[in-house]
Amino acid sequence: MTSSTRVTKTREPQQDRSRATQQRLLETAVECLAELGWAATSVGLVAERAGVSRGAAQHHFPTREALFMAAVDHMGEQRGQELRGQAAELPDGPDRTLAVLELISGFYIGPLFRAALQVWVTASSDEALRAKVIPLEARFGREVHAATVELLGLDESVEGVRETVMATLDLVRGLALADILTDDSRRRTQVLRQWASVLDQTLEMGV
Template identity: 55%
Template sequence: MTVRAASRVPQEERTRAMRARLMDATVELLVERGFSGTTTTLVSERAGVSRGAQLHHFPTKNDLVVAAVAHLTERRGEELAAAATRLPDGNQRTRAVIQMLGDHFAGPVFTAALELWVAARTDDTLLEAVAPLEQLVGRETHKMTVQLLGADESQPGVRELIQATLDLVRGLGLANTLGDDTPRRRRILDHWAATLDTALHTDGGKK
C-alpha cells in the first residue's frame, strides 16, 4: 500500500462517520421538530460537524434530507430485521409478529419517515427521492411479513390479509403521533392477530 493510499483510508472513514452523524441528526430532528423545524444549522450542531463541512457535502436542506431518506430506509430495514430475530415460535408467533410490526410503525423511525411523506406531498424534489424508496420499503416489509407468518399468498385472500395487516399497523402508527396510544394499539393488534391466525389456518393460508 502506498503512503497516499494509506492516508486516504482514514480520511474516507472519517468522511463516512461524519455523514452518518449528519444522517442520524437529521432523523432525530425530523422526529423532534418536524420537517419545517429541521434546519441545516441545527443538524450540524446536533451532529457535532462544522457548518463548512456540512455545507461541503450537503449545500442545501433538500440535499441533506434527500440523503437522509436513503439513510432512513436502511435504518427501517435494519430495525425490522433485528426485531424479527427475537420473535418466538409456537402458537404465539402470529401475535408476536403483529405486535412487532405495531411497535415499529409507532416508533421514531416511522415518525421521521412520516414527516418526509407529508413534506414530499408539496415538494417535487423530495417526492422524487421519497416515492421509490417508500415503494421499496413497502415491498420488503410485505415480503418479510409473509415470511414471518409463514403465509401462502397463492391461497385466495391471503395477500389481501397481509396488506390489510400492514395498512392497520401504519394507521395505528399515525394515530400514535398525536399521543401515546400503546394500550389501545395493543388491544386492537391482539384482536387482529387472533383473527389473522384463524383466517390463515382455516383458509389454508399457512404453510
C-alpha cells in the same frame, strides 16, 4: 513502505471519519425532523447538533432536501437490519403471529416514522419532492411486506393472502399514526392481540 501504501493508509482513516460524519448527520437529521418538523429543520441546525461544521455538512449534502432524503433512506435501512436481527428471536407456536405484529408495529413507532411523516406532508404539496419520495416509500413498503410474509410463513399464491397482508400493514400504520400525539400503546396492544387472533383464524381457513 512505498508511497502508494502510505497514501492508502492515509486515505482509510479519512474515509472512516467521512463515513462517521455522514452517519452522524443522517441520524441527527432524523431526530430534528421528528422533533421540530420540516420547516424548522435546516442543514445548519443539523450540523450544529451533530457537532459538524456547516461546510462539512454541505460537502456531504449540498441541499436540505438531499440531506432529508438520505436520512430517511439511511434510517430505513437501519430499521430493516434491526427487523431482520429481531426476527431471529421470535417465538414459534401460537404466540408467533402476535409477536410478528408487535415487531412490525415497532417498525412504524418512533423517530423514523415521525420524520418520514414530515417528509410525506411536505411532499404532498411539492411535486419535485414527491417524485423522489415515492420510489423510496415504494421500496420501503415492498421490504416490509416481504418481511411480514416471510415471518408469518405465508403463501401469497393462495387467494386472498396478499390482500390480508396489505390490510395488516395498513392497520399497523394506522395505529402508528394514532401514537403521534399521545401514547396509544395500551390500545395498540389490545388491537394487535385481537387482530392476531383474527389473522390466525382467517389464514387457517385458507382465506
